[in-house]
Amino acid sequence: MAFNYSNTHFKTVTNTSVLLGILFSLFFNPVSVLAEEKNPSTLVPDFASFVQSVMDGQADMLRGVYVSGVLAMPVVQQPVGQPGFVSTTDDLLTQFEMAAEVGNVGLLAHNYLAGTSFSMLMPGQQVSLIYGDGHVEFFVVKHILKYQALDPYSPYSDFRNLENSITISAAEMFKQVYRGDRHVTFQTCIEANGNSSWGRLFVIAEPKKIDVLRNNLLQPQA
Secondary structure, eight states: OOOOOOOTTOOOSSOHHHHHHHHHSTTSSOOOOOOOOOOHHHHOOOHHHHHHHHOOSOTTSEEEEEETTTEEEEEEEOOTTOTTOOOOSTTOEEEOHHHHTTTOEEEEOOTTTGGGGGGGOOTTOEEEEEETTSOEEEEEEEEEEEEEESSTTOTTOOEEETTTOOEEOHHHHHHHHHSSSSOEEEEEEEEETTEEEEEEEEEEEEEOOOOHHHHHHHSOOO
16 A cells, blocks of 8 residues: 655644754664574563553553564653654663654664564564553554665765665655654664664554455445
């Protein structure tokens, strides 16, 4: 399904250059650490246990993300007035405030911490968002986008799509991954050639739809 890039519901709180500067400066200066080898399938708890562990009674606050066999991670919100904040705690995702302002869910993580799990996400996997009161939203991974930053240390770099070699601007990338109909975007960096900011990985999940066959059975027969 193609994304709807309609601008009608986009509420800007600052100018585009500031938005892009925040979005693409998030991962430029990672702390040098050695990532511990992990086997996600042995670390991911069962769904019910994870839901209980992140509940705090706050109905409107996203508190956890669960993908069976891949990840089960609590979510922290960005502090007020700090749209460039990304948690430096392992196994903790950060909700991108500016995505939430347009009705979408942005999940940020450093590629040497929780972001290592993003590369394990695959189309068709179910993504469960758990809120503080225990209610859950379900999404399905639909798109995996990988880009090379042509100028890795500039927040205004152009980006080359690794699948089709099409080059787009930073502004176009922002619209592609964070605007449009409601969806979830996982974002981290791609490390290559000794450069931890060589590229960008975006995993897009769209709302899970009710089974079509079930809907057909509810329709009156001719």
